[in-house]
Amino acid sequence: xxxxxxxxxxxxxxxxxxxxxxxxxxxxxxxxxxxxxxxxxxxxxxxxxxxxxxxxxxxxxxxxxxxxxxxxxxxxxxxxxxxxxxxxxxxxxxxxxxxxxxxxxxxxxxxxxxxxxxxxxxxxxxxxxxxxxxxxxxxxxxxxxxxxxxxxxxxxxxxxxxxxxxxxxxxxxxxxxxxxxxxxxxxxxxxxxxxxxxxxxxxxxxxxxxxxxxxxxxxxxxxxxxxxxxxxxxxxxxxxxxxxxxxxxxxxxxxxxxxxxxxxxxxxxxxxxxxx
Amino acid sequence: xxxxxxxxxxxxxxxxxxxxxxxxxxxxxxxxxxxxxxxxxxxxxxxxxxxxxxxxxxxxxxxxxxxxxxxxxxxxxxxxxxxxxxxxxxxxxxxxxxxxxxxxxxxxxxxxxxxxxxxxxxxxxxxxxxxxxxxxxxxxxxxxxxxxxxxxxxxxxxxxxxxxxxxxxxxxxxxxxxxxxxxxxxxxxxxxxxxxxxxxxxxxxxxxxxxxxxxxxxxxxxxxxxxxxxxxxxxxxxxxxxxxxxxxxxxxxxxxxxxxxxxxxxxxxxxx
Numbered sequence: 001x002x003x004x005x006x007x008x009x010x011x012x013x014x015x016x017x018x019x020x021x022x023x024x025x026x027x028x029x030x031x032x033x034x035x036x037x038x039x040x041x042x043x044x045x046x047x048x049x050x051x052x053x054x055x056x057x058x059x060x061x062x063x064x065x066x067x068x069x070x071x072x073x074x075x076x077x078x079x080x081x082x083x084x085x086x087x088x089x090x091x092x093x094x095x096x097x098x099x100x101x102x103x104x105x106x107x108x109x110x111x112x113x114x115x116x117x118x119x120x121x122x123x124x125x126x127x128x129x130x131x132x133x134x135x136x137x138x139x140x141x142x143x144x145x146x147x148x149x150x151x152x153x154x155x156x157x158x159x160x161x162x163x164x165x166x167x168x169x170x171x172x173x174x175x176x177x178x179x180x181x182x183x184x185x186x187x188x189x190x191x192x193x194x195x196x197x198x199x200x201x202x203x204x205x206x207x208x209x210x211x212x213x214x215x216x217x218x219x220x221x222x223x224x225x226x227x228x229x230x231x232x233x234x235x236x237x238x239x240x241x242x243x244x245x246x247x248x249x250x251x252x253x254x255x256x257x258x259x260x261x262x263x264x265x266x267x268x269x270x271x272x273x274x275x276x
Numbered sequence: 277x278x279x280x281x282x283x284x285x286x287x288x289x290x291x292x293x294x295x296x297x298x299x300x301x302x303x304x305x306x307x308x309x310x311x312x313x314x315x316x317x318x319x320x321x322x323x324x325x326x327x328x329x330x331x332x333x334x335x336x337x338x339x340x341x342x343x344x345x346x347x348x349x350x351x352x353x354x355x356x357x358x359x360x361x362x363x364x365x366x367x368x369x370x371x372x373x374x375x376x377x378x379x380x381x382x383x384x385x386x387x388x389x390x391x392x393x394x395x396x397x398x399x400x401x402x403x404x405x406x407x408x409x410x411x412x413x414x415x416x417x418x419x420x421x422x423x424x425x426x427x428x429x430x431x432x433x434x435x436x437x438x439x440x441x442x443x444x445x446x447x448x449x450x451x452x453x454x455x456x457x458x459x460x461x462x463x464x465x466x467x468x469x470x471x472x473x474x475x476x477x478x479x480x481x482x483x484x485x486x487x488x489x490x491x492x493x494x495x496x497x498x499x500x501x502x503x504x505x506x507x508x509x510x511x512x513x514x515x516x517x518x519x520x521x522x523x524x525x526x527x528x529x530x531x532x533x534x535x536x537x538x539x540x541x542x543x544x545x546x547x548x
Contacts, residue, residue, distance in 0.1 A: 006360055008380070018398050073297050100302070106502045106506075107308065110518060114307050115304050212393065232397065236489070245397060253394050256390065
């Protein structure tokens with residue numbers, strides 16, 4: 001039991017934080033003070049306001065696009081990473097995928113500011129090739145945030161799909177081949193369905209990460225791409241309105257947990273069907 | 277003949293697709309390195325000359341120096357705490373049988389999936405209740421919580437691969453539990469602990485979102501300093517710091533691969 005003591009202390013502090021978040025969300029705000037007033041539902045009523053519902057919508061739209069595109073880009077990369085015969089190519093892809101995964105979010109978001117700026121890399125390349133005349137605006141726009149978040153979540157998508165692919169028993173595919181299925185058919189009817197658990201857990205993680213993303217939306221979006229996390233930050237560190245910030249935080253947490261729950265259910269169902 | 281051409285074509289297209297995806301993944305990082313050696317604020321591509329002025333600027337700014345010291349301090353302390361907590365927890369999860377150990381495991385792993393903003397706000401509220409807002413203790417607690425999932429995973433992998441018979445043999449030969457732990461278990465866990473230390477250092481040194489909420493000006497870690505700097509100025513001083521980060525990360529990943537194998541940590545090794 002005493003082996004667990006350090007972890008228990010940490011877990012207790014963590015829970016205390018979540019509990020306080022919950023508790024503050026039902027308190028009234030006294031402007032200009034960090035002390036809070038009596039019990040109220042007002043903070044939750046305020047969330048159902050156009051601006052804040054707009055932020056929820058903005059977040060979900062960004063999450064959807066990032067997850068969808070990361071899946072389309074990540075699957076081929078994961079497939080080559082696991083299945084390509086050349087070990088050199090496999091380890092090159094592994095390193096190129098893993099490196100950005102371990103680089104901090106600030107470094108990576110800053111890198112995208114360099115790429116997307118009005119005199120940034122992308123605009124310089126496109127203008128010099130004559131594709132565009134005027135620089136495109138990505139910074140402060142949803143498109144820029146989505147583009148950056150795709151690259152930032154691609155490594156984890158590739159890793160999750162690759163983990164799923166690496167656990168597929170190859171003999172199923174060989175059997176299908178022996179039975180005369182062409183490669184496309186083998187992929188469609190054998191490999192793809194068997195890789196679904198990896199694909200879905202990849203999608204859940206990427207969706208969850210994008211939902212929790214904060215540095216990228218605020219750095220690339222400059223506060224103009226108003227997602228839920230930026231909203232919480234504004235209330236807590238901007239206005240010092242702890243109760244309302246806490247209510248928004250609880251809301252983000254619930255959305256996150258519901259999504260995780262749905263995802264787990266879907267994975268269980270697919271695995272159950274595979275066993276049959 | 278036609279099928280041969282078709283096969284070449286499909287190979288070529290697949291190669292092209294893979295190349296473009298990898299380029300998309302790596303180009304931003306490469307640009308940061310170029311930009312840090314570029315003499316002007318706006319990056320010319322390809323660069324016309326090389327300059328170290330942003331690296332010198334780095335040395336002159338006291339906020340960067342403080343951020344660097346804080347990051348080192350917080351990184352080292354939270355890494356040691358997380359290793360202690362991680363070893364204890366890994367042992368009690370693998371060997372113990374008391375109820376609730378899986379629940380604690382799930383909670384310890386949860387910072388991987390919960391939004392950093394929420395953890396940050398929660399810990400900020402804990403700090404304000406205990407009067408420790410912006411102090412080192414809450415920053416270290418935050419970092420330990422954030423890196424523990426990675427540490428725990430690497431130690432658990434090591435522990436699962438360990439042959440328990442060695443400990444049993446030592447017990448039969450009369451070694452007490454303390455001696456068994458020091459002379460058998462700990463040395464056998466070395467790769468996992470090594471990987472855990474590297475993981476924890478990488479994650480702590482890069483941790484941003486939670487740090488933003490729990491640090492104050494005097495306890496700011498490097499990512500928070502960088503963030504505040506980008507909010508005020510846009511010049512490649514950040515690129516210089518980022519390049520240092522990139523170099524350190526590459527070395528750490530190389531070491532991690534030598535110690536336990538990246539593919540193993542990421543669970544990429546299976547049936548072939």
